[in-house]
Amino acid sequence: MHDTLTRPQIAPHIAIAARNVTLSLGEAGHQTQILKGIDLEIPLGQSVALLGPSGSGKSSLMAILSGLERASSGEVRVGGVDFGPMDEDGLARARRGRIGIVLQAFHLLPTMTALENVAVPLELAGIADPFGTAQRELEAVGLGHRVTHYPSQLSGGEQQRVAIARAMAPGPEIIFADEPTGNLDGATGEAIIDLLFSRQRASGATLLIITHDPSLATHCDRVIEMRDGLIVADRAGGAGA
Template identity: 60%
Template sequence: MTDTILSLRDVTLALDGNAGRVEILHGITLDLREGETLGLVGPSGSGKSSLLMVMGGLERASSGTVTAAGHDLSAMGEDSLARFRRNHMGVVFQSFHLIPTMTALENVATPLELAGRRDAFDRAAEELEAVGLGVRLDHYPAQLSGGEQQRVALARAAAPRPRILLADEPTGNLDGTTGEAIMDLLFGLRDRHGATLVLVTHAPELAERCDRIVRLVDGRVDGEAAAGAAA
């Protein structure tokens, strides 16, 4: 039986805002198997991105437990969480979050260098080649199109060979054709490295590429189903 790599138990999230305390997630319980792809869908404001942030330890659950790759994220401090993400997770956002003063190669190599990888630049070049940017290694983000910048972000997320890939609307800032190419690359990276993929999306056709779809409404799981054929 395939091992569970990500497990949430009765997770809640409440944040303090200008209008007072806002309850965002309500008693989320969810398991993901190693190598599985999961699509998170639901209307805007349903808590999809917040749930992804909790899964990655980027937001701390108010109650409940989050266990990833055998580590209890809810019991870890910020430094430990940062090291855990560096070693086990790749995160891709709708906004590319590239460092503008670094080339594509440097953007991808930096997290590898921080992890002490001696082959950081060789591996970064390999990943950029895999996403079709082998001839753009020395270009800065401002010299790249939106689709190319997202390819750099994908390469950066995949370069450490993470066991878990989290993607939050990775095609949201791209046109349809470019977005489809990015999704092909994302699922290709999943296939190549065997990572578990969690994808937040508003697009049903993207969610259908996952093994399983979970729908959120008002911060609660409103339904779960097997999707179409896995990518």
């Protein structure tokens, strides 16, 4: 009871909260500290760019905040849910419908069409009218004419559009995107970023985008920089300036 009374409370308008989060990998006595005590709050609906060089810990932080990795210590609350006491099944349930994830490598199933790649996860989650929802989301990302095509029949940019549609289709409160343009050429990457932010604004979702590209700051409300497992800067981005 005393701990509940003395622990600082997280305001209801905060979508993502991390307090003194650490991550260490390796065996006891030979551990590498990846995150060294991260404190972070992101309000509902805010778009945030997390910048930093390779090895800075930004992707590890995203993995913890999205429930794909467990913190070694500290507190993580996402969408009002405390990730601390949850096992892997609990984290999977917490992500379902609440969190959308877009990755650099697309991760589309090669034996499924674009429509099936978006609809089947909705169907498994028990969402009503999964194929109708998937059709509408693919139309929203400009792929209404490609729904019957398989990933091998789509360009890299089209595959990432399918991945964005899959992430957005359940209507998640929070979107995580890890280097979403990393496998795309410059012009295609810019189009994907424009699409990702337009879908985020349309839905009102919170967006945390992991990148090494400072130009993304012009799209974001806020820019956070990481070095060596620590947050070293936190400032307004181009959209929030």
